[in-house]
Amino acid sequence: MKALNELISLAQDTLRDNDRGGYTIPTKGLYPFQWNWDSGICALGWQTFDEPRAWKELHYLVKGQWDNGMIPHIIFHGPSDEYFPGPDQWGLKDRSLPTTSISQPPLLATIIRTLDEQARDQSAAAREVRHLLPGILAYHRWWYRDRDPEQTGLVVSYHPWESGMDNSPAWDGALDRVPRVDREYHRRDLEHVDHDQRPLQAQYDRYLYLVDFFKNNDFDSTAIYENCPYRIQDVGIISILHRGTLDLITLVEKYLPDEDINDLREATERTVSALPGLWHKGRQAYVNRDLITDKQIPVVTTASVLPLYGKLLEPDQARILAQQIEQWIDGQPCGLSSTHPDEPEFDAKRYWRGPSWLHVNWLITQGLQYYGETLAQEKIETASRRIVDDHGYWEYYHPLTGEGCGGSNFSWTAAIALYWILDPIRTSS
Ligand code: DGY
Numbered sequence: 001m002k003a004l005n006e007l008i009s010l011a012q013d014t015l016r017d018n019d020r021g022g023y024t025i026p027t028k029g030l031y032p033f034q035w036n037w038d039s040g041i042c043a044l045g046w047q048t049f050d051e052p053r054a055w056k057e058l059h060y061l062v063k064g065q066w067d068n069g070m071i072p073h074i075i076f077h078g079p080s081d082e083y084f085p086g087p088d089q090w091g092l093k094d095r096s097l098p099t100t101s102i103s104q105p106p107l108l109a110t111i112i113r114t115l116d117e118q119a120r121d122q123s124a125a126a127r128e129v130r131h132l133l134p135g136i137l138a139y140h141r142w143w144y145r146d147r148d149p150e151q152t153g154l155v156v157s158y159h160p161w162e163s164g165m166d167n168s169p170a171w172d173g174a175l176d177r178v179p180r181v182d183r184e185y186h187r188r189d190l191e192h193v194d195h196d197q198r199p200l201q202a203q204y205d206r207y208l209y210l211v212d213f214f215k216n217n218d219f220d221s222t223a224i225y226e227n228c229p230y231r232i233q234d235v236g237i238i239s240i241l242h243r244g245t246l247d248l249i250t251l252v253e254k255y256l257p258d259e260d261i262n263d264l265r266e267a268t269e270r271t272v273s274a275l276p277g278l279w280h281k282g283r284q285a286y287v288n289r290d291l292i293t294d295k296q297i298p299v300v301t302t303a304s305v306l307p308l309y310g311k312l313l314e315p316d317q318a319r320i321l322a323q324q325i326e327q328w329i330d331g332q333p334c335g336l337s338s339t340h341p342d343e344p345e346f347d348a349k350r351y352w353r354g355p356s357w358l359h360v361n362w363l364i365t366q367g368l369q370y371y372g373e374t375l376a377q378e379k380i381e382t383a384s385r386r387i388v389d390d391h392g393y394w395e396y397y398h399p400l401t402g403e404g405c406g407g408s409n410f411s412w413t414a415a416i417a418l419y420w421i422l423d424p425i426r427t428s429s
Contacts, residue, residue: 036074040107055115082192104161113248156232175203179229235306302357335384336399393410
């Protein structure tokens with residue numbers, strides 16, 4: 001077992017090594033740009049030892065925001081030929097700051113509220129929040145306007161990469177119906193990570209078809225909403241967005257008390273009313289819905305328990321999910337597997353089909369703590385501490401052995417370890 005100070009300096013060094021002067025790349029080689037939800041988690045890590053740098057991370061992310069409010073999933077701040085699909089593939093390389101054309105789980109508002117409430121320099125925090133808030137308001141309004149034009153309460157996502165849980169088996173059926181791209185391309189991810197830890201070629205062909213589809217539709221929200229061959233109500237995104245909006249409302253009440261945010265309050269009410277439509281009776285968990293077939297997708301993944309984090313549940317529903325987690329993690333000494341082990345597609349080392357992810361473990365414990373579900377919370381915390389003690393900062397981990405998988409020296413793992421597992425104050429509270 002390593003000493004606490006050794007683990008802390010290793011994690012800080014990981015963030016410093018991956019710092020590109022204002023934004024943090026997830027890891028060298030595999031991911032050489034700024035990713036949306038990675039950045040939010042990185043900011044939490046930076047805050048533990050360099051508060052100004054934490055705020056800077058968020059400013060760099062918001063630089064990539066589109067005029068319609070969308071904050072993209074990747075901001076291509078500088079050139080790199082190590083990643084595919086890069087800016088040329090998305091059809092947006094001529095933007096002053098090239099980006100992708102999709103988003104990612106909107107953690108940002110919650111991260112800003114956390115940084116603000118825990119800031120050592122409160123006046124700097126107030127300045128930063130005032131500067132960031134208009135962009136974040138526009139971002140949330142974009143989700144509710146462009147991704148839920150019929151006001152169902154459940155926003156839609158158009159690409160597995162938007163979920164952040166790229167090759168989750170929950171997307172298999174919907175993705176299978178997407179045509180495969182029929183042009184040649186060269187995957188760069190397989191030069192950095194073993195094949196058996198990455199998505200399959202058949203999935204990549206469809207990821208790229210969707211990238212082309214957005215470009216061919218001139219990124220037009222209405223055309224994409226009507227015609228995209230992949231449309232999912234993702235319970236992970238929906239929960240994270242809902243929690244983010246609650247935190248955004250708190251920030252606006254504090255810093256922009258004259259701003260009219262009734263639209264956001266109404267959006268949260270719609271989501272609360274609609275969420276029961278994602279409850280799967282047989283699985284006793286929330287699941288995603290495929291909007292093309294208009295059917296629930298009966299696959300249990302870590303997204304299924306994120307309504308806890310979203311503060312979307314009544315206590316009796318939270319109890320059911322906590323019991324699920326207590327059983328799910330038994331036999332998984334190295335964290336909650338991203339796909340439930342009873343699912344036939346469970347694959348312990350393949351990206352989002354089985355491995356445990358430290359930041360997702362943290363999100364879930366946040367929800368469990370909120371509902372006072374301490375047994376499940378402690379089980380996840382113990383497993384997460386073990387990963388950090390024994391295996392260092394990998395992208396994801398084999399949930400049974402703790403073997404580090406994917407990219408090494410990984411920023412968001414180091415960041416959330418600093419903020420959560422290695423912080424003596426927060427861990428003892
Ligand atoms: C990748 O390239 O694997 C990324 O996860 C896409 O966001």
